[in-house]
Amino acid sequence: MTDTPEKVDYSSTLYLPQTDFPMRAGLPQKEPEMVARWQKMDLYKKLRASAAGRQKFVLHDGPPYANGHIHIGHALNKILKDVITRSFQMRGRDANYVPGWDCHGLPIEWKIEEKYREKGKNKDEVPVNEFRQECRDFAAGWIQIQTEEFKRLGIEGDFDNPYTTMNFHAEARIAGELLKIAKSGQLYRGSKPVMWSVVERTALAEAEVEYADVESDTIWVKFPVTEGPADLQGNFVVIWTTTPWTIPGNRAIAFSSRYPYGLYEVESAENAFGPQPGEKLIFATRLADEAAAKAKLTFRFVRDVAPEELAAITCAHPLKDLGYTFKVPLLDGDHVTDDAGTGFVHTAPGHGREDFDAWMAEARNLEARGISSKIPFTVDDAGFYTADAPGFEGARVMDDNGKKGDANERVIKALIAANNLFARGRLKHSYPHSWRSKKPVIFRNTPQWFVYMDKELGDGTTLRSRSLAAIDDTRFVPSAGQNRLRAMIEGRPDWVLSRQRAWGVPIAVFADEKGEVLVDEAVNARILEAFEKEGADAWFAEGARERFLGNRAGEGWTQVMDILDVWFDSGSTHTFTLEDRPDLKWPADVYLEGSDQHRGWFHSSLLESAATRGRAPYDTVITHGFTMDEKGEKMSKSKGNVVSPQDVMKESGADILRLWVMTTDYWEDQRLGKTIIQTNIDAYRKLRNTIRWMLGTLAHDTGEEIALADMPELERLMLHRLSELDALVREGYDAFDFKKIARALIDFSNVELSAFYFDIRKDALYCDAPSSLRRRAALAVIRKLFECLVTWLAPMLPFTTEEAWLSLKPDAVSVHLEQFPAVPAEWRDDALEAKWEKIREVRSVVTGALEIERREKRIGASLEAAPVVHVADPELLKALEGEDFAEICITSAITVVAGEGPEGAFRLPEVARVSVEPKLAEGTKCARSWRITTDVGSDPDYPDVSARDAAALREIGFRRAA
Structure with a gap:
């Protein structure tokens, strides 16, 4: 024995x-320690030193506002930028990331005003530069907070020397860019309808508004026909509008020669006001029945009205008896549709862009017909009617809280009294709101400073054509961004630059009564020198006019006190960052922001650079979507579905947040x-x-x-x-x-x-x-x-x-x-991969068979098995030749047999002509490797292990105890 x-x-x-x-990462505790280590060793400087002399790669940072803690959108954005910069740095480039902040404009000014309101303090009673200093301090505080939050995300960059739009040099460069535009003749003062925030008392750009549903008064109004075909005189053209308060600003009616129109006679009416039997009215044929239903009346068709007849019509204003005694012409307009309303568009050129364009396109013809083309200023900056709205002075379109005033109701009552209200109702529709105050805006005619989009610039180009050409030369990721930005540039109006606020870079020009800008190199040099040393506050200091104008102070030039649209600031960042820093380069390789920046930073940067340099300041534009909750709904505090990056980092770590960014389709909205x-x-x-x-x-x-x-x-x-x-x-x-x-x-x-x-x-x-x-x-x-x-x-x-x-x-x-x-x-080695693909196919069948054996508890581990593998496919069989297939399948032994195998053998449908018979391994279990082999004990010095393990033990000098 x-x-x-x-x-x-x-x-x-x-x-x-x-x-x-460790297996447990402990990221929330370990990551801050690592951030501290990187700061202590100054990793940023080491990165710059290691990359010295390499080709530069520059991702220019789109500046967030310095006015609050970072949110998940900031985290997504900065992580993407960090990954891009690091990936180029680790592939042989000098990829220097310089973070930046947008510091001017309404978001920060609004915060200071909120503090004032809480204290019962009036902003207008505070010296302007004192107020501006509070804004500057506020922004500086948040820059420091956001810096630490970005570092906690693992963002590496020059946080010790970021760019800010409120830096004195930056303010001087922004003003200098404006002066370049003024010198080239692209800047002008004009009177156009702009989106106006009554709450914030300033003009807004498209990028500063968002759309939300509102319920509005809607009215159908009769305009008496006074001139035109004899049988149409004394009848009415009917318009439809969702802004009754704009009726005092009406100066024309637009129709479309693309659609049929008809004359209709009222037969019966339910309303005491509005059309009565016998009245005749003109509608687009397709909309006549719908309009009649709105007014609760029936009518009969009288005859068609041809486009040339409409063009010959002149109407009286429906409020003529209140002092609106001018003629109201009919204009053929491409913007008119017949999918809603009456087929006639009420045209108030002081309250809408399309209205303005249609009116101005006919200005000369109107003057020839004895109709003044002057556009009235019917509403002031506080939303009150002016003297240009006779009969309604003191009425208000909107109050300081963004609530509807009494203007609509007063206009409607006046229309009823004049017997010119056809019908009224309520309509829920999308309407622009300020994205800061969240209050509705109005379209208001007001003097502002603009940059021409279509003025010839002396080289056969315009700002629009330059911008469109630049878009064609830019790479977009995803590619759909190109068409989106192109459509915006193609259709945009002149760029309105002026804002009626206090915190920002001023429109640092002097103008005469006609709005002509003073172009004087000496004056400009004094302005820029002062801004460089003192910041833009110099413009608002006492004696600034005389200081800058010098010996021209007596010529009657007016100092412009409006400030620049904050998008001009951010659109100019490429100048004082990319051009002025020797560690960067112009143009940038990449701009990356959210998809909303096609109308924001990408847009303004393109316009500013095209206006001053003739091309875009970037070679590639990358966009990401917005972060929704898990149901795909927008995050909001009221819903309780907001995910903050701070909470994720505190509970799980920044690398978890970064992994989410890396595994999501960031080009689209994410969850x-x-x-x-x-x-x-x-x-x-x-x-x-x-x-x-x-x-x-x-x-x-x-x-x-x-x-x-x-x-x-x-x-x-x-x-x-x-x-x-x-x-x-x-x-x-x-x-x-x-x-x-x-x-x-x-x-x-x-x-x-x-x-x-x-x-x-x-x-x-x-x-x-x-x-x-x-x-x-x-x-x-x-x-x-x-x-x-x-x-x-x-x-x-x-x-x-x-x-x-x-x-x-x-x-x-x-x-x-x-x-x-x-x-x-x-x-x-593609041939080797092809061979091993075949080996892995056969292995998958073995693994499947052993899994069943394990599940049925016929084996505990795969090393207890020695299956028989039947392979009928010659190519698979050849791939197994010379291989230790038992090692590959992690079994103690294996037998490969050519052929189909018995009927009861295990098979996988996806691997043809391979079957497996599970068998138990024969032999003894090695006490060291746990493999079951027949050579255990073959080495007398190591009687409980296999020959392989015995040889290993001998080589490492292991001796069993005597």
Whole structure:
């Protein structure tokens, strides 16, 4: 009887993973420590020093407002910018990121005014430069807060020297850009209808409004026909409007010669006011019945009215008896439709852009007909009617809180009294609101400063044509952004620059009574010199006019006191940032912002640069969508569905937030909530565990390099996959397609490494002798896998990759000072991959069969199995030749047989002509490797282990106790 070998603990002889890199990341605690480390070592300066002399790559930062804590949109935006900058830095470029802030304008001024209102203080009683200093201090405070919040996200940049629009040099450059535009003749003072905030007392640009549903008064109004075909005189043209208060500003009626019109006679009427039997009215044919229903009347068709008859008509104003005694002509307009209303558009040129354009297009013809083309100023800056609205002085369109005033009702009553109201009602529709005060705006004719879009600039171009040409020369990601910006430029009116506020860069020009701008180099030089030294406050200081005009002070020039649209400020940032900093360059390689910036920063930057430099200040424009909650609904505090970046970082860490950004379709609107965060936590945990296992395994690495020709096929396959991934990663970063990279690397880590390569090689790595080529080659490849994966991921997950890199290389400074590893072309081996695809197909059938055996508890682990694999496909069979298929399938033994296999064998539908018969392994379980083999005990010095393990034990000098 043979004695049973004494049990020996062989764990100390195994090369098991050893690492201090924890399984639990502890990111909320560890990340702030890393931020502090980077600041202490001045990583930013080290990055700049390491990149000295390289080709520059510049992503110019679109400036957020310095007026509150960052939100999830800021986090998305800054993370994307950081990933782009880091990815180019680690691919041989000098990628310097300079953060910036927008400091002027209404958002900040509004905050200071709110403080004043709380204290019962009147802004107008405070000296303007004192008020401006409060705005400046407010912005500076928030810049500091946001700086720390951005750093906590892992953003690396020149936070010690950011750009701000309120910097004195910046203010001088902004003013200088305006003076260039003025000198070129592109700046003019004009009177046009602009969007006006009664609440904020200033003009607004399209980029400063948002649309919300409101319920408005809607009226149909009769205009008596006084001139035209004889049988039409004494009848009425009927218009429809949702702004009754604009009726005093009416000067014309628009129709369209594209649609048929008719004359209709009222037969019966239910309302006491409005049309009565016998009255005749003109409508677009398609809308006549609908209009009759609104007025609760019936009528009969009399005859068609031709376009030339309409063009010959002149009407009286419906409020003629109140003093509106001018003629109201009919104008043919392309903007008229027949899908709602009456087919006639009430035209108040002081209250709408299309109305203004239609009126001005006919101005000369109107004057020839004895009709004044002058546009009235019917509403003042506070929303009150002026003397240009006789009969309604003192009525108000809107109050200081954005609530509807009494103007609508007074106009409606006056129309009823004049017997010229056809019908009235209520309508819910989308209407522009200020995005700051959230209150409705009005369209109001007011003198403002504009930049011409279509004035010839002396070289055969206009600002519009220059801008459109620049768009064609710009790369857009996604490409749809090009058409969106093009459509906006094609259709936009002249650029209104002036705002009636206090905090900003002034329109630093002098003008005469006609609005002609003084162009004097000496005056301009004095202005810019003062701004450079004292900031734009110099414009508002006592004696400024005389100081700047010098010996021209007595010529009657008026100092313009309006300030510049804040979009002009931000549109000028390329000048004092890209042009003036030697560590940057002009134009920028990339501008990246939310898709709303097609009408904001991308737009204003394009216009400013095209006006002064003839091209865009960027080569590529990238846009991202907005972040919604998990249901796809807009985040709002009232709904309680807001996800703040601060909360995510506090609970899970910035790298989790960054991983979400990297795995989402950021070009579209994204979703975020607890479930999505948890999904990213799970994905991160798997990725971290892969990195952790590599670190543990590499604790036994000697750094030996193995020649490619000497490596086993499985190692060469992994190097081939690195070659493929290297191309994918670089192309993905160039295309700004981060989801493609993140998905590929996560799948590679989970599927090809953890569940395949590492699983197969664990036995060799843990148990083979130190001299084993298989083990040495595996270590060399895992080292390369680690270096590639960690550096490729470094732009995306800066905290985790830094921790991992320093764990393996404690003497290193930072992973962020590394470059993506060079991947030799010889690693690429498509034929090898094709062969191993076949091997993996057969392996998947074996794995499926063993899973059933494990589930049915016929085996505990795959090493207890020795399946028989039947392969009828000649190509699959050939791929298995010469391979240790048992090692590949992680079984103790395996038998490969040519043929279809028995009927009851396990098969997978997707792998044709392969079947598996599960069998138990024969032999004895090795006490060291746990493989079941027939050679356990073949070495008398090590009676309880296999021959392979015995040889390994002998090589490492392990001796069993006597």
